[in-house]
Amino acid sequence: MRQERAIRTRQTILEAAAELFDEFGxxxxxxxxIITRCGLTRGALYHHFPSKESIAVxxxxxxxxxLKxxxxxxxxxSLIDLTFEYARRLQADPILRAGVRLTVEQTSFRSPGSRPYRAAEDAVYRQLQLAAQKGExxxxxxxxxxTEFIVGAFTGVQLVSHVYSKRRDLLERVSAMWRLVLPGLAVPGLLLRLRVTPP
Known part of the structure; x- marks a missing residue:
């Protein structure tokens, strides 16, 4: 019971901080x-996170x-649908949006460096290897x-969508990205079998 409450409290802090970081950086x-937004005490916050930076991390x-x-x-x-699912979550999930903003922005928060991009590259690389094994x-x-190109292109699509429409057109932009990229990746007979719209 106590552990469940601790998990809920931690999640409440992350969600409140995510909304603020997403909105104000x-x-x-x-x-x-963060304390005001989540309605907890300072002691409760510091019990779970020793600093603002630890929340950001x-x-x-x-x-x-x-990235599953x-x-x-x-x-x-699978790879195409992974990007659509990530894009959908980015539109709806303040925790994911805040993580992306913290990764991209140059602030006093110590930069996470390439770690988040490496995780994305690992996920994309695994799917491309699987596609290669299947002769796709x-x-x-x-x-x-x-892999590096797809992660870079997808990151750029997200940023441009955020600037132009607060990510409202993100799914359409991801669809366009795949329509343009797939002819350079997939064997010709496969192109008609691939869906480049959200599932």
Missing amino acids: YEGASTTD ALVDAQSEA APERDLGLQ LLPGLDIEET
């Missing part, structure tokens, strides 16, 4: 703001939870280079 949110690390590819018959379809990729395709 790391610099614009204080621990006092937890939010950045939470991004990896959104759904199971599909085609490895490339063009011969001679450099999987490592392709």
Whole structure:
């Protein structure tokens, strides 16, 4: 019972901090703001997180939870659907949005460096390897280079969508990304079998 309450309290803190970081950035949110938003005491906050930075680190690390590819018959379809699911969560989940903002922004929060991008690259690389084993990729395709390109392109699509529409058009932009990228990845006979719209 006590453990469940502790888990709920920790989640409440993360959600309140995520909303503030997403709205105001790391610099614009204080621990006092977080305490006020979540309705807890300072002692409760510091019991779970010793500092504002430790909350930010937890939010950045939470991004990896959104990187699980759904199971599909085609490895490339799993990868495509992973990006759609991530995009959907980014539209709705303040914890994921805050983690992305903290990763991208240059603030006094010590940068998480390439760690979040490495996690994304690992997820994409696994799916591309699976697609290669199933004969879905063009011969001679450099999987490592392709992985880095897809993560970079997807990151750019997210940022542009945020600037132009607060991510309202994110799914359409992800769909366009795949329509443009897939002919350079997939064997020709596979293109008609791949869905490039949200599942």
